[in-house]
Amino acid sequence: MKYRGNFLIRGLILVIVTFFFNCKKKNNNVFINECIIDTTSYYLNLPPFFPKIPSYNLLQLKKAKIELGKKLYYDSRISIFGKSCSSCHVQEQAFSNNSVNSQHHINLIFNKNFLWDGKIQTGILDVMEFEVNDFFKTNPDAISSDEEYKKMFCRAYGTYEITNEKIAECLAQFISTIVSGNSKFERYLRAEYTMTDEEYNGFNIFVTEKGDCFHCHTLPLMTDNSFRNIGLDSIFNSTNWGLFEHTKNYADIGKYKVPSLINVALTQPYMHDGRFQTLEEVINFYDHGIKYSSTLDPIMMKNNRLQVGLQLTEKEKSDLKAFLLTLTDSSLLNNSIYR
């Protein structure tokens, strides 16, 4: 009976302890393996009008992991080729790189397809695992003796162990925080900026059938995340298969990811192969340079576009460019939280 009583008390203690520990911890510091984990959450401040974060990109953002991700982002030791993420994604160039035509790292938390040819079509964590394991061929030993990293991994994970999986997660966490929402255009949407006549006229061309940009570059993210053959080429080979490279579906030949146009003025050169150096070249291409092929996107053939083009006047082209320039978020380019 006495034994049973003891057992009852032990059971009750177990229940109480379990109840308290099973719920959300208020204390963010947890002591494990001589490490103090900092589990402080990070809350993204998203601009108005932005959609929900897709479930496959929902990470439990933690300050310690983001800080670690930021350090890793700028560290060339994580690549066996001696390059860091920031080598190809320069903050001043809107996290792209004008010399290597890399896609920018802005608002990736809203992406559902990654890389120009759709090699990764799952979440932001998967694309970072690809970058770490396949692109960088990261060897975690390269940073394992760095005392500062040891402390940071300790804070983030409660252990000194450094793995590619953790490196990828921290990079994904940091990149998730790079959100742009303060361009002139976004301020216009919030009624904080008045567009010039040229910018407004360009906006009008952008979001009407006149320029017909909006079907693929959907507001407010300026991409619909789809893959399309926009008519850059009429002959295809292994250099320009696009999405077909991965799906082996002939209907996907020549299709590439529709990029977001946020900060487009800073992300030259343009197109998947960087064939255009200026926005004027891009606008001229859409105006009268589209080439026919059997997988050319239906939208690109609209209203005899192949024969007569968009027929934009020089003034309209100039206005369209003026609108595209309103998509530059200067506040992002020098923001110290990303350095």
Add this chain to the structure above:
Amino acid sequence: MVKFKIKWFGVFCSIIFSSCNKTEIQPGYASIYITFQYTFGSHQSLQWDSLLYVTCNQDTISFSRLEYILSNFAFYSKGKIYKQKGSFYINPKENKNIVKIDSVLGINYDSISFTIGDNHLQGIYDIDIMSMFWPDMMGGGYHFLKLEGYYTHNTMKMGYAMHAGGFPLSPIKYTLKCPITISHLSHTLTLNHKLDKWFDGTSCYKVSSYNYSMGVDSLMIKILQNGKFCINFLQFK
């Protein structure tokens, strides 16, 4: 003693599973999964990107994109209406072909209604629904439908795009007689989406003549009128 240990283990487990965030399961309610089967005339399934389908105008067409918004779901039982909130994005090519309606009161229903399209979506939506945005400068609202593909013209493959939506157009309302008896926690309602009806529901939509509806109200109205006949009840289980 062993029995006693098992008892405490049971208490321990139940607390683990019940003490924190949980999904409320309301007694007397069910979830209904609504899914669509796509047909075109005698074709009992849809083969993407294949020039297989002959329209009322004898145009041979393919389908490369089908996206639409479903909204305003309501269940009817003996004259009473049970409305459900929420708008849903459907894109069968990307395997987004199921709508989950939660908390459907566990009674018998005789019919269901919903709309294709809605210009009054509220709240924050996901990136898919945002891609259906209809610019304010063209009236505002959302695309109800995007149906795109190719047709053959003098042996050449040409594109078509049937888009409809935005203000001031009204969504297509469907009211389907279907016996729904809620007897489990979840059920599946399968509807037949007859793609051929977008082309010949009330009048023949000539793809080769009007391959783009965008910016042409009369064509969009024609599409929406045809579309009234494109959804049928198939089965409920």
